[in-house]
Amino acid sequence: MKTYTIKDVAHLSGVSVRTVSRVINNDPHVKAETREKVLKVIAETGFEANLLAKSLREKRTNTLIAFVDQHRGQFWGAFHNEMLQEMMKEARRSGYRMVISSSSADSYTEDENDGFYLLKHGMADGAVMFDTKEKDKRVEYLRSKKVPFVILGKDRDHFDTSYVDLDNVYAGYLAAQYLVSKGRKHILFMLGNRDYIVNQERAEGIRRYLAENPDPGRQARIEYDVGNIEQAYSRTKEALAGTPRPDAIFISGDERAIGVYRAVYEQNLRIPDQVAVLGIDKIAMGAFYHPPITTIDQQIPAMAQTALRILFQQLDGSGQNGMRTLIAPSICERQSV
Amino acid sequence: MKTYTIKDVAHLSGVSVRTVSRVINNDPHVKAETREKVLKVIAETGFEANLLAKSLREKRTNTLIAFVDQHRGQFWGAFHNEMLQEMMKEARRSGYRMVISSSSADSYTEDENDGFYLLKHGMADGAVMFDTKEKDKRVEYLRSKKVPFVILGKDRDHFDTSYVDLDNVYAGYLAAQYLVSKGRKHILFMLGNRDYIVNQERAEGIRRYLAENPDPGRQARIEYDVGNIEQAYSRTKEALAGTPRPDAIFISGDERAIGVYRAVYEQNLRIPDQVAVLGIDKIAMGAFYHPPITTIDQQIPAMAQTALRILFQQLDGSGQNGMRTLIAPSICERQSV
DNA sequence: CTGAAAGCGCTTACAG
DNA sequence: CTGAAAGCGCTTACAG
Numbered sequence: 001m002k003t004y005t006i007k008d009v010a011h012l013s014g015v016s017v018r019t020v021s022r023v024i025n026n027d028p029h030v031k032a033e034t035r036e037k038v039l040k041v042i043a044e045t046g047f048e049a050n051l052l053a054k055s056l057r058e059k060r061t062n063t064l065i066a067f068v069d070q071h072r073g074q075f076w077g078a079f080h081n082e083m084l085q086e087m088m089k090e091a092r093r094s095g096y097r098m099v100i101s102s103s104s105a106d107s108y109t110e111d112e113n114d115g116f117y118l119l120k121h122g123m124a125d126g127a128v129m130f131d132t133k134e135k136d137k138r139v140e141y142l143r144s145k146k147v148p149f150v151i152l153g154k155d156r157d158h159f160d161t162s163y164v165d166l167d168n169v170y171a172g173y174l175a176a177q178y179l180v181s182k183g184r185k186h187i188l189f190m191l192g193n194r195d196y197i198v199n200q201e202r203a204e205g206i207r208r209y210l211a212e213n214p215d216p217g218r219q220a221r222i223e224y225d226v227g228n229i230e231q232a233y234s235r236t237k238e239a240l241a242g243t244p245r246p247d248a249i250f251i252s253g254d255e256r257a258i259g260v261y262r263a264v265y266e267q268n269l270r271i272p273d274q275v276a277v278l279g280i281d282k283i284a285m286g287a288f289y290h291p292p293i294t295t296i297d298q299q300i301p302a303m304a305q306t307a308l309r310i311l312f313q314q315l316d317g318s319g320q321n322g323m324r325t326l327i328a329p330s331i332c333e334r335q336s337v
Numbered sequence: 338m339k340t341y342t343i344k345d346v347a348h349l350s351g352v353s354v355r356t357v358s359r360v361i362n363n364d365p366h367v368k369a370e371t372r373e374k375v376l377k378v379i380a381e382t383g384f385e386a387n388l389l390a391k392s393l394r395e396k397r398t399n400t401l402i403a404f405v406d407q408h409r410g411q412f413w414g415a416f417h418n419e420m421l422q423e424m425m426k427e428a429r430r431s432g433y434r435m436v437i438s439s440s441s442a443d444s445y446t447e448d449e450n451d452g453f454y455l456l457k458h459g460m461a462d463g464a465v466m467f468d469t470k471e472k473d474k475r476v477e478y479l480r481s482k483k484v485p486f487v488i489l490g491k492d493r494d495h496f497d498t499s500y501v502d503l504d505n506v507y508a509g510y511l512a513a514q515y516l517v518s519k520g521r522k523h524i525l526f527m528l529g530n531r532d533y534i535v536n537q538e539r540a541e542g543i544r545r546y547l548a549e550n551p552d553p554g555r556q557a558r559i560e561y562d563v564g565n566i567e568q569a570y571s572r573t574k575e576a577l578a579g580t581p582r583p584d585a586i587f588i589s590g591d592e593r594a595i596g597v598y599r600a601v602y603e604q605n606l607r608i609p610d611q612v613a614v615l616g617i618d619k620i621a622m623g624a625f626y627h628p629p630i631t632t633i634d635q636q637i638p639a640m641a642q643t644a645l646r647i648l649f650q651q652l653d654g655s656g657q658n659g660m661r662t663l664i665a666p667s668i669c670e671r672q673s674v
Numbered sequence: 675c676t677g678a679a680a681g682c683g684c685t686t687a688c689a690g
Numbered sequence: 691c692t693g694a695a696a697g698c699g700c701t702t703a704c705a706g
Contacts, residue, residue: 003482005682005683005684006683006684006685007683007684015692015693016692016693016694017683017684017685017693017694018685018686018692018693018694019691019692019693021684021685021686022691022692025685029691029692030691030692031691031692034691034692046481046482048457048458048459049458049683049684050393050458050459050682050683050684051455051458051459051460051684052389052392052393052398052458052459052460052682052683052684053393053682053683053684053685053698054458054683054684054685055389055684055698056387056389056390056393056682056683056684056685056698056699056700057683057684057685057686057697057698058684058685058686058698059698061389063455063460065436070422070425076418077415077418078414078415081413081414081418085407088407088439091450092448092450095449095450096450097438097449097450097452097454097455098438099402099436099437099438099452099455100436100437100438101434101435101436101437102425111429112432112434113428113429113432113433113434113435115434115436117388117434118388118400118434118436120385121385121386121387121388121389121391122385122387122388122389122699123388123389123400123460144383145340145383229621229622229625230624230625233625255622258622258625258626259625261627262625262626262627262629265627266627284566285566285592285595287567288566288567288570288595288596288599289595289599290598290599290602290603292599342698342699342700343699343700343701344699344700352676352677353676353677353678354677354678354699354700354701355676355677355678355701355702356675356676356677358700358701358702359675359676362701366675366676367675367676368675368676371675371676386699386700387698387699387700388700389698389699389700390682390698390699390700390701391699391700391701392682392700393682393683393684393698393699393700394681394682394699394700394701394702395682395700395701395702396682459683
């Protein structure tokens with residue numbers, strides 16, 4: 001099937017290209033009769049305006065891009081999925097299309113197939129950056145080129161970038177406070193990689209609570225590098241074999257908690273009686289663990305909406321630089337603590 | 338920061354636009370010295386060729402788009418994620434960028450923000466279609482416009498479309514066979530919505546095995562509309578309350594199996610001793626359930642690669658229409674049966 | 675090895 | 691209410 005251009009439609013309906021452009025853009029200054037005529041031809045030909053040409057001319061694509069990292073061969077998980085879903089809804093409501101692409105802080109420069117290439121080369125108007133690193137070159141780039149973007153997470157390298165993040169210090173604080181308030185004495189806090197700001201902050205919050213509320217009968221320990229389900233499993237297994245055996249485990253990420261659960265059950269221990277498990281994220285799936293996992297709510301919908309609104313403001317020029325929003329976490333009580 | 342065009346670079350380096358175009362496209366017919374000069378200016382200016390213009394001119398974007406449906410407010414899950422990951426790797430290897438977008442069979446026509454809009458309007462060269470429906474208008478559209486695409490799943494409406502699918506009849510057959518071979522007598526098969534071909538086929542395979550191997554002492558039942566974790570949970574709960582109590586459950590989708598596990602454990606039953614659970618998909622997470630779930634392997638990497646290769650052939654014109662590949666499922670034995 | 679010019683398919687002042 | 695023409699930023703025969 002031939003693919004028609006605006007020119008074809010113009011010829012076929014006996015008007016100028018300018019007029020066709022008017023009708024496809026809903027310009028009111030077209031005689032009803034003319035509009036009909038053109039619309040008819042469009043319907044018959046199946047004409048669709050070429051977005052490449054339109055965007056090139058208008059210098060905007062009306063599409064946003066969200067970058068997610070394929071962490072070391074692993075993929076984004078349920079948390080990212082839920083966040084992305086909310087963002088897509090929000091984008092749609094505001095007349096933007098949103099597309100997801102993978103991009104990694106490390107490989108973007110050389111790799112033409114890293115999704116970041118699309119943004120650098122003008123295929124999107126703005127970006128949501130997940131999984132940024134410290135001194136992330138992509139952030140540097142977007143900043144210097146004045147491309148609208150918002151970070152999901154924290155940026156300590158600049159003052160003028162915008163981000164939305166959970167208050168992770170508070171999240172750590174809450175985690176410690178909650179577990180202690182439930183009478184737990186031997187608490188293991190399992191966090192991801194130490195290089196990520198999020199984990200540093202959670203550790204800080206945990207330490208702060210512990211320091212503020214000393215208890216000689218308590219033992220608490222922070223472990224890093226628990227970066228996926230498998231590690232959550234093996235590290236929990238090790239921990240449960242030690243003495244004293246932890247009676248509570250905080251695990252960074254509800255999804256990874258699956259590994260914790262398995263290790264606990266393999267020792268024939270019960271959750272929460274013998275070992276309490278506290279997660280964070282509040283992904284939907286967590287409500288169906290056995291038992292449903294008590295977790296720290298990241299307020300995924302609020303985070304997503306806030307991030308996109310900041311981005312929209314940058315896009316229409318009404319936003320200021322360096323808008324930073326910290327979302328307050330809260331405990332979602334279920335049955336694992 | 339000013340954004341430079343090829344024209345700026347040409348002026349700045351004292352050559353023509355044509356020559357700049359040559360160096361950015363690695364045309365060998367450029368004097369080394371000239372190339373140096375141009376490259377230097379490019380580095381200094383931070384020039385990046387505009388992809389919109391390039392694509393408009395070349396009539397190809399070098400990007401592929403994968404469409405995933407947000408099923409009724411739910412999002413795609415771990416299975417989709419793993420499939421998408423494999424596809425992105427494969428695309429990258431072959432010099433394509435790949436982007437993910439949400440699109441639904443129902444809303445794509447009216448909705449400018451449905452991702453399908455991008456493809457219709459020329460922002461990608463080809464598509465991978467997840468979650469198509471029967472009489473899917475999008476498939477109709479792509480077919481008539483001769484846009485390269487491949488379906489992940491089945492298409493019964495045409496002969497000339499290409500797809501890659503698991504042999505779902507065989508998968509159902511295998512599920513029944515395996516569970517029966519393990520001596521299970523009261524088997525519950527939980528499938529998703531009856532309107533999806535995949536579920537019809539799995540049911541067919543199950544029935545075929547059962548019919549071929551009659552056993553008066555056996556009771557087997559197929560239930561539909563178990564479409565998410567929550568339903569898997571509640572329907573399992575109901576089933577376990579009935580008599581005779583199932584001693585084996587096949588659940589369509591490892592992720593949904595989480596709900597099955599929970600319901601089983603809440604009745605203080607043991608897996609697999611009292612209730613065997615067989616999943617399908619072989620998502621990574623399943624290896625960390627308690628116990629690790631025995632599942633039907635969908636061969637995700639093979640499926641993804643096959644799909645993309647078919648798409649590549651269509652893109653370079655070497656492919657024929659109607660390439661259909663059926664992947665053979667196999668049992669991945671772990672500890673839940 | 676290099677360049678002038680046309681053209682990809684749109685939109686947009688500017689005229690009328 | 692409608693149109694002729696320039697221009698968005700590239701690539702590509704065609705010449706030389």
